[in-house]
Amino acid sequence: MDVSSPLVAAASDGDRSSSEGEYTVAHGPAVRDGEKREEETPMEAAGAVGFSISRLDTLRLNRTRPPADTELRYLHLLWQPGELLQAGRSSPGKITSSRVRRLGRARRNMGPIGKDLYAVKRLRETANSNDTDTVRRLLEEDTDPCAADDKGRTALHFSSCNGNESIVQLLLSYGADPNQRDSLGNTPLHLAACTNHVPVITTLLRGGARVDALDRAGRTPLHLARSKLNILQEGDSHSLETLRGEVTQIIQMLREYLNIMGQSEEREKLEHISNQLQNTRTREQMDEVTDLLASFTSLSIQMQNMGDH
Known part of the structure; x- marks a missing residue:
């Protein structure tokens, strides 16, 4: 006599599909092959699938026949x-x-699939290749600006490393996270600092980037400004307008940094240097302002180091 123990596959009450349902043992009389049950259980009436295991260790699939409207409604809700x-x-x-x-x-918690997966990959690629128009179009199509690759890098990481201020600003305006870290722990601010992209650093600071993220590289905007000024002072090939533009960028970065740090007295000194910069007409005047700004950053670094100790 074949004795079988039916296993009933019931749809889970959770978030999984029916293929991932829970299995429960239905206790009841055994049924021989070829015999029909006299009564249908409630689960069978709803379109359940019965699995029976015989002594021959074979698995038989016996689907009961539910009413047509019940089965259609069940599948409709499922799919x-x-x-x-x-x-x-x-x-x-x-x-x-x-x-x-x-x-x-x-x-909502499902990761990007299909078309969305292609879109976020395309966003990172176009940000890395400085394709501003395509980045804007993808963002307008609701592509996630925070989606990262397998190394944790987002479109903002790539554009910050490349020094593309316009794409950085565009990504931030669509909700990109300026403090998101890659698999190595780098934020976009780290990458902008390591590559000395001063305008990008300023934009990230305005967008909410944490200044202490720069401590990972052991540098603050003060250190970056001092390093940049050293390069400008050593080179004689820059025109007056180019030099003025570079110094202006440094002052803007320091202004954002001092605003975040709440150093009002230092901000007043910086504004005084900025006013002098606007009145420069000769290379000698420009050199004086550069020297003054270099002294300001060096003194600020010393005060910062004393405060750390």
Whole structure:
């Protein structure tokens, strides 16, 4: 006599699909091959799938025949999650509101797939290749600016490293996180600092980047300004306008940094240097302002070091 123990596959009450449902043992009388059951269990009436295991260790799939409208409604709810809310309201006893919320969370927490996966990859590539127009178009199409590759790098990491201020500003305006770290722990501010892209550093600071992130490289905007000024002072090939533009960028970066640090007295000194810069007409005047700014940053670094100790 063949004795089998049916296993019933029931849809889970959680967020998984029916293929990932939970299995429960249905205790009841055994059924011989070729015999029909006299009664259908409630689960069978709803379109359950019965698995029976015989002594020959074979697995037989016996699908009961539910009413057509019940089966269609069951499949409709299973494969059309977008209509689950309406079904939940019309049948509150079968589709609970808590299950609707769980399904909603599961769908939102799913990573990018298909077209979305291609879009976020394309966003990183175009940010790295300085393609501003394509970056803007992808962002307008709701591509996630915070999506990272397998090394944790986002479009903002690439554009910050490249020194592309316009793309950095564009990404920040669409919600890119200036403090997101890659797999090595680098924020976009780290990369901009390591490559000495002063305008990008200023933009990131304005966008909410944490200044202490620069401590990873052992430098603050003061150190970056001093290093940049040393390069400018050693070179004689810069025109007056080019030199003025470089110094202006350094002052803007320091202004943002001092605003974040709340150093009002230092800000006043910096504004005085900025006013002098606007009145420069000769290379000698420009050199005086550069020297003054270099002294200001050196003194500020010394005061910062004393404060750390």
